[in-house]
Structure formats: structure tokens, C-alpha cells
Amino acid sequence: MAALRLQSAVIGAIMLREIHTRFGRHNLGYVWLFIEPMILAFCIAGLHKISGHGMPGGVDPLAFYIVGYTPYYLFRSILNRAAGALQANAPLFYHRQVSFIDVLIARNLLDVGAVLFALIVMLAGNGVVTGEWPDDPVWLAIGVMLIAAFCHGVSLLIVAATAWGVETVERVVHPLTYLMIPLTGAFIAVWWFPAEVQEIALLNPSIHMFEIIREGQFGVAVPHHYSWGYVLASIAIANVMGLIAMRAGRRHIALQ
């Protein structure tokens, strides 16, 4: 119990520190959190408007891209920043009570908090302007947290892999997160595809999570395909594998 209290105090302190270093007192790092998904959502929604083609099922394109890109931003942010996470925080490990995993938990919690906040602001703005409000905001938020939980497990695997060198891992992870754009399910809905393709698409855990998010936004207006069992199992597997890899890799990670 005391250990748990200490760990949450440590994680809280790291989060406060991260807010200072990342969002800073003088830089506007957090503004990009809003601007980037909004540029994409507005541009693509604008193209739909100009071309006169609506989205399949007649869903609101602006909302579709907001609930697609913003969680994808979280996905990419957690995975891309994982490899450098320990180097950036090397001074913290001078304190015995701060573990590698504490730093990752703090950073990922901060990421999911920031992204949820950005998402709420954008969807509320969209609701006021277009009258398209999320069907179930809590459901939508749960979907975002599932993505964070899954990515947390993967980020442990990435950090463990930095035992082979941070640069090597970053060179592999960064292109992969871009190649993953069409595959994550951020911009495709499962029901668009024939049954055989759906089956293959649903092998990817993140598609299930994006489907849950879209269900939170659009409700039953269009069909959504996901399996809770598959989602929870993949989160559990990613995290258990991550913890095992961290245990094995921890000693071999060289920090200055």
C-alpha cells in the first residue's frame, strides 16, 4: 500500500515535470495537438464537400476525421516518443524510487489526457457549429483509453528494444507508424468492406478500438465491428510482453 502511494506520488511528480519540459512556460507545443488534427479534418472534410461525395452511410466527414486523426495522433505520439523517453529523462534515474516504467506511465498518461482534452474541445466545437454531437462521449473516451493502454504495452516493448540502441529503434519505429496510417483503422470503417476483407482487417487490434471510438461518435447510425474479448486480450498480451521485455532489457539499456 505504501509502495503504491509512493509510486503514484512519483508518477504525479514526473507528470508535473513533463508538463514543464514539454509544454513549457514559453513554447506552444500543446497548440499543435489541436492544430494538426484540425488541419487534416478540415481539409479532407472540405474535399468531400467540394467533390460532392459524402462519406459512406452519410456520416459527418468532419466528425469522422476528428475522431480518426486525434486518437491516431495519440497512437503515433506514444510509439514515436517511446524510444527516446529514457534518455530524455536520464537524470530522474539517479533517484532509486524512479523506475523506467514510472516514466513511461507518466508520459503516456499525460499524452492520453492531452488528447482527450483536445478531442473534447474539437467535438464540442463541431457540435456547436454543425449540430452533430457525439452519441456517447463516455464510450468514445473509453475507446481512446483502450488505444492508450494498448500503446503503453507496445511502448514498453519499444523501450526494451533500445538495448540495441536508441537510433536504431527510432529508425524502425518512425517509418512504421507512418506505414500504419491506413492500417490502424483511424480512417477506414470496417463495414465499408466485404466480409472476407473485414475478417482480415479485424486481426489488427487497433481497428477494434477505432470502431469503438466511432460508435461513441455516430452511435447506431452505421454498423461497427469489434470484439471486446479481442481488444482486452491484445491489451493484456501487449502489456505482459512489454513487462517481460523490460525485465530482460533493463540491464542492457545504457544511459548517460
Add this chain to the structure above:
Amino acid sequence: MLELRNLCKFYDTHGAERAVLRDVNATFWKGDAVGILGRNGAGKSTLIRILAGIESPSSGQVIRGMSVSWPLGFGGAVHGSITGADNARFIARIYGKPTGWVESFVEEFAELGEYYRMPVKTYSAGMSSRLAFGLSMAIDFDCYLVDEVIAVGDARFTERCRIALEERRRRSTLLLVSHQAGILRSFCTTAAILNQGTLTFHEDMDQALATYEAL
């Protein structure tokens, strides 16, 4: 009490294992003030990092019967992109001390003036070590691990460190790494020499310094 049992540490250098510490056994008690001498690359900092628990030994055990500080060295535990005051609050939070108290204690101890509210990366080496030392003095440890840090301060700061450590002498242990005979004489009562992976203790400081110089 802080005890090392059959401690070994190996590093991989170009595929070959190099022993930095070979079967080190030692016990440090409350009130001990031990100077650790060793040539560059002898493994002094590795030993300190293992004692602090931020690096794990290849084999053997560290038994900590008392609270041990983080290694006080150049920067190290302080974060460069945030201010000295932010660092103080961070340390207070993770060690469960009142943030306001630690912040003002360190401000007074380190005497950084307006730099206290500037990012640490703008500090000089002397200022960083004053901050680092002030931070560790704000937390009451039973054992302080000091890696050269005192050496970069000016005379006034060295004196301040000496008084601060002297005050804690009866209830604290001090392990100090330094090459400077003067500093070792004023802070430590005994010394140990780390050479080729073995740690040899000397009760007499003069004898220790003479042995070290003959290496």
C-alpha cells in the same frame, strides 16, 4: 549500516568482458567518513552508482540498512531544461517532503540568486553543483554519496558543504570520491583505494594518500 557482499561488476568492451569490480566486500557504519581514491577509470563512479542503487551489480549484494542518497556529482540528478526551483519541488515530491520548505531551503543553501528561477542548463558548473548539493541537503539521508562535486565549488561553498556535513556527522555516513588530498583530509577520517577492481581500506589517511600516489 551499508554492506557490500562479494560484489562484482563486468562491462562489455568490444565483446570482451572487463571486470571493473572484483569481489568487493565492505561495511560502512554511521559516523564513518570514507574517502575513496582511485585513478581515472578505476571504477569509483561505478561503485558509487551501485551503492546508490541506480546500477545493478553483475553479481553479489548491496545491503542497505539505512537510507542512501543519490550520487552527488556534476549535474547528474538535476534536470537541465527546468529551473532550479522546479528541480527542488520535484525532489520534494518524490521524497515526500513539503515542496515549499524544500524550495526555500535550497534557495538559501545554494545561493543562486535569480538563477534559481532560470533553467539549470544556463548554470555554470559551480552553480550546478551548488544546486545539486543543496537538493541533497534538503532531504535527510543516513548516508551521503559524493562524487567529486565539492571540488568545483569555491572556498566559501566548500566551507559551507563541510559545515553541513559536519553537522550530520554523528547520524550520517559520508562516502566521498576525490583526487584532492586537501578535500579528503578535511572531510574524511579514513580512506579506501580502488585499484584493479579491489577495494583496500586504510585507517590512516596519510598512509592511504602515500599508497595512492605510489600507484
